[in-house]
Amino acid sequence: MRTAVRRIWPSAARSGNIASSYGNEAAQSGPASSSPALLRTGLMTVLLFASFSFCQAFAADFQIQPTTLELSSGVKSGAFTVINNGNESINFQVSIKEWTQDASGKDVYEDTKDIVFFPKIMTTGPHEQRAIRIGFKAPLSVNEKTYRLFVEEIPSPKKGTETKEQGKIKAGVTIAFRFATPIFVKPLKQQESAAVEKVEMSQGVVKAMIKNTGNVHIKLLSVMFRGKAADGRVLFSKELAGWYILNGLSIPYKTAVPKEACEGLATIEVNAKSENLAINGAMNVKKGMCAP
Numbered sequence: 001m002r003t004a005v006r007r008i009w010p011s012a013a014r015s016g017n018i019a020s021s022y023g024n025e026a027a028q029s030g031p032a033s034s035s036p037a038l039l040r041t042g043l044m045t046v047l048l049f050a051s052f053s054f055c056q057a058f059a060a061d062f063q064i065q066p067t068t069l070e071l072s073s074g075v076k077s078g079a080f081t082v083i084n085n086g087n088e089s090i091n092f093q094v095s096i097k098e099w100t101q102d103a104s105g106k107d108v109y110e111d112t113k114d115i116v117f118f119p120k121i122m123t124t125g126p127h128e129q130r131a132i133r134i135g136f137k138a139p140l141s142v143n144e145k146t147y148r149l150f151v152e153e154i155p156s157p158k159k160g161t162e163t164k165e166q167g168k169i170k171a172g173v174t175i176a177f178r179f180a181t182p183i184f185v186k187p188l189k190q191q192e193s194a195a196v197e198k199v200e201m202s203q204g205v206v207k208a209m210i211k212n213t214g215n216v217h218i219k220l221l222s223v224m225f226r227g228k229a230a231d232g233r234v235l236f237s238k239e240l241a242g243w244y245i246l247n248g249l250s251i252p253y254k255t256a257v258p259k260e261a262c263e264g265l266a267t268i269e270v271n272a273k274s275e276n277l278a279i280n281g282a283m284n285v286k287k288g289m290c291a292p
Contacts, residue, residue: 062082063083065080071183089126096115097112149179193213199268199283207252217245236265257291
């Protein structure tokens with residue numbers, strides 16, 4: 001029996017548990033191509049712990065509320081609720097990891113002792129709900145600290161199993177779901193700011209580095225590239241899905257510019273929007289920057 005784990009990334013900006021834009025996180029492990037959301041393209045990232053191609057869609061029988069949790073100097077504890085919407089009991093294992101990002105925007109997770117939580121293993125009966133209680137015990141920093149709560153379904157041999165006969169051997173895949181929910185620990189004094197650090201183009205690919213210059217995370221909703229001729233006409237536009245940029249980090253967003261449009265461009269503007277910010281930048285297009 002092989003086990004496939006579907007990792008579901010809740011969207012902090014939405015009321016549901018599954019990001020509608022993994023275009024956002026269900027897949028983000030890193031940006032860079034068309035967007036940081038390129039690897040998160042879809043509602044869920046499917047991790048197959050075997051070389052097995054699996055295409056059928058499944059729906060999780062449980063959800064986590066709230067979809068994010070914010071802690072601070074005045075609020076050092078909180079709780080998540082696991083809701084079983086199904087008709088069978090579900091076993092879960094729970095963990096919390098410190099959450100950072102690398103230079104490409106890929107999410108990085110490490111073990112942490114900053115947060116205590118209970119329980120680590122639990123069972124939720126049909127149409128029941130249980131709480132996961134957490135407490136932050138580390139000192140506050142001048143920068144926001146970021147974590148993720150992972151709630152992973154422990155596979156049941158009966159649940160979600162597809163089998164087929166291969167000679168006399170039965171082969172199957174058990175589907176298990178894992179929710180990854182952000183936890184943000186706010187600094188004493190919050191500063192939210194960002195800038196387009198650099199815009200450049202080579203071989204017909206334009207790249208914008210967007211830097212979080214504040215001490216708390218930002219969540220980009222979109223990044224728009226717009227190419228204009230010398231007379232102001234728009235010859236090219238491309239909107240990319242945004243994602244989190246943790247404090248102090250720069251994340252690359254890039255996209256290809258069609259050759260026929262590129263040759264007539266004088267400038268390329270970049271307009272990124274977060275939940276609270278408008279972040280703008282631009283570059284002049286020179287000969288030799290377009291694709292040969």
